[in-house]
Amino acid sequence: MVAASETSFPLPLDTQPMEAQTAEALPEDRGAWEYEPKWDGFRCLAFKGRDTVDLRAKSGKPLGRYFPELTAILRDIHAEDFVVDGEIVIEIEGRASFDALQMRLHPAESRIQKLSVETPAQLILFDMLVAPGGKLLLAEPLQERREAIEAFVTEVDKACLRLSPSTTRLATAKRWLQGADHGSTDGVVAKALDEPYRPGERAMIKVKRLRTADCVVGGFRYLSGKRLVGSLLLGLYNERGLLDHVGFTSAIGNDVRAAITKKLEELRGGFGFTGKAPGGPSRWSTERSGEWEPVRPELVVEVRFDHVTGNRFRHGTRLVRWRPDKAPRQCTFEQIKQ
Template identity: 65%
Template structure:
């Protein structure tokens, strides 16, 4: 998911016991696609959650939560460890996602705040914004059977049986699903609280570490003000456009960038932008210096009069900013810059997380 771990104490490697499956078992992953598969009766479709992917292990009184990288997550989510410890089931291994809801919306920022070295801070956040565990696969059943070689349809039945006893409202959920492609496509068009759809073959085994699933992300668009630009590194042509949206207080906040500019368009676009140079560019939150993308362009930026509007495509928003670079779709001379407001990128209500 792109998150960073705070330092944690080293622990001895326990590959097999006491959890039945190795703690370093890698989650099965998904490959990206532009469309969902359409073979009838072959696939199950599930929401793609925007959280921390994890495997959860329980054996007797011992509970482990491991992130996709294999690193332990339990100390950052003590309320989830306590919940799993209290379940009537003595043993199981399941695949799932940790999510946090704030004010009716899923918050990736709140998850990242948990990765903190101070236990007191973690405990405070766990009490104020407890995490939810959404489960979507069963790797070892409560009777101790390794299910990784079983067809997914069988694993799903085991998961649902597990959920009849283990599920807890707003704490531990079994993910919704459909096996109707048309319904899954409706989810892509607007199912709240998630960022796409994952397709799993009903006859497929659990292929640890392999991209054996298919994911189709929901991509959204927004009209943004071009509040500034950066030159390409070692060049006097535009490298990226700096994007802004108007906040409720009327200030223009920097929300991200786009660098998908055709080479043939750069000379003319550079002249157009240079003619609009004028401070401050952004009247609210402004761009910082070099970022992880700045190896190919200067960290310095040129402010512009807020006159140009572009439509961009984006996937994730974190903290009122595009988490990744966006794709430039088109210029919008028909749009007033003042119409480009933060409401466009507000996350949808977390409807699925409350079921």
């Protein structure tokens, strides 16, 4: 395959996907919204030129090396000069496996090739930024873009390129929401039917059965009397680009505690939090509450939370998973706005 360059594709490779802001309920304006399942995988923009293919994560990092089966399929189909938006998922026994996705982020190409055969990935498509032949669709309403992606999936007819379901019926969307977390989806996304595609903007609405946020690990505390991590200190970037401390999670399994401690100790140093830092006075303060180890802000975790008060999680959060596919700078307060 010819080496890719920015000019090989109909859009720049640093084009960012349109994102969603979190809400507690689906919008109900009749006829104004389309609803889709929220897939539990790696968000991906797939670029196809004349003889080049590139897959990009939400963070902008290349994904093609880790999913060679998808790159091969896109390269071999007849259509050219298009850009599609979707989610990479790996399903095992009918459920999305985020662990299987993370296993792909392995440095050994032989290992990746082996996994691509044993647990092949799928690209679930839900939007089209550029139609085959180079027709730009960014400014077109969702209704037209949806017709384009439906026609594309039908024409290419590849098992690993699936069309995400959609509906304009609120009752159907609510049924999907009730079924989230029991398969490959973890919520529902609502998109305005008459809106254009807005790269990098939180122009959609997502509702999860359980509220979660992606946070930067800015530091940690050791267990009392032990050199093992007891809790992760969590941060979000504020409007000034500073990392504010927003809470903690101590839900760390004993079977992975030593490995996580080693990872954190390798990143130890720096300021950790460049904005509001841990250790300020509060009714929860103890003699040890100010003792923490700063780390370089490179790790991202998804945590489950209940309430937010004063731009902080009211209680301790529950660790859901590590997010190696998410750039730390993408972890902002927009995720937890009420």
